[in-house]
Amino acid sequence: MFVKVCGLSTPESVREAVEAGADAVGFVLTASPRVVSPAQVTQLVKAVPDGVTAVGVFRTEPAVDAVAIARAAGLSWIQLHGERTPDDVKTAHDAGMKVIRAVTMGAASDAFADWGEELLLIDAAVPGSGEAWDYGSVRAKGLEGRHWLLAGGLDPANVSQAARDAGAWGVDVSSGVEQSRGVKDLAKIRAFVAAAKG
Numbered sequence: 001m002f003v004k005v006c007g008l009s010t011p012e013s014v015r016e017a018v019e020a021g022a023d024a025v026g027f028v029l030t031a032s033p034r035v036v037s038p039a040q041v042t043q044l045v046k047a048v049p050d051g052v053t054a055v056g057v058f059r060t061e062p063a064v065d066a067v068a069i070a071r072a073a074g075l076s077w078i079q080l081h082g083e084r085t086p087d088d089v090k091t092a093h094d095a096g097m098k099v100i101r102a103v104t105m106g107a108a109s110d111a112f113a114d115w116g117e118e119l120l121l122i123d124a125a126v127p128g129s130g131e132a133w134d135y136g137s138v139r140a141k142g143l144e145g146r147h148w149l150l151a152g153g154l155d156p157a158n159v160s161q162a163a164r165d166a167g168a169w170g171v172d173v174s175s176g177v178e179q180s181r182g183v184k185d186l187a188k189i190r191a192f193v194a195a196a197k198g
């Protein structure tokens with residue numbers, strides 16, 4: 001099970017996620033209680049070893065802007081939320097970026113097609129809100145064999161069952177490993193990764 005821990009803003013939380021066995025860590029470079037600046041990210045990624053993917057997370061920013069901000073932060077992966085088109089993925093790829101493309105269950109069926117992104121992310125309606133949803137409903141989207149992440153309202157207690165219900169290839173978490181909004185809880189990060197990997 002591929003595990004991404006998102007919304008990290010301190011070296012301690014990055015180290016905890018990495019040592020716990022996370023495959024990817026996310027840095028929110030858009031309006032959020034977890035926002036970090038590109039300059040902060042350049043420091044935080046020093047704790048990310050080779051083999052762990054560091055991702056810059058964006059809401060509805062144009063792909064070209066997300067690419068520029070991620071590049072300034074020294075990142076080579078971006079996560080794009082909001083209404084997107086295949087051109088957004090192409091724009092990122094043409095700039096040498098790898099892409100996690102986020103969709104919600106309410107998106108049009110075409111949005112679940114393979115647009116060439118490295119990973120698809122199926123999230124709650126409001127990203128980063130901690131809102132759980134009917135994870136089993138994603139099975140109707142025909143994602144078998146695809147590399148995709150389940151997100152939205154996951155935590156150490158529900159991740160195992162949620163991933164099973166959804167048939168997820170990987171999982172992504174932010175709110176569920178926090179002690180308060182925007183403040184990560186190191187023990188919860190460790191427990192989440194262990195539960196997801198177990």
Ligand SMILES: O=C(O)c1ccccc1N[C@@H]1O[C@H](COP(=O)(O)O)[C@@H](O)[C@H]1O
Pocket residue numbers: 006007026028030031032033034057058059079081121123124127128129130131151152153154172173174175176
């Ligand atoms: O975490 C944020 O603040 C955020 C802001 C803007 C876009 C995406 C964001 N996070 C993503 O939301 C889910 C996590 O949701 P939850 O908090 O665990 O319910 C995950 O995909 C994050 O990468």
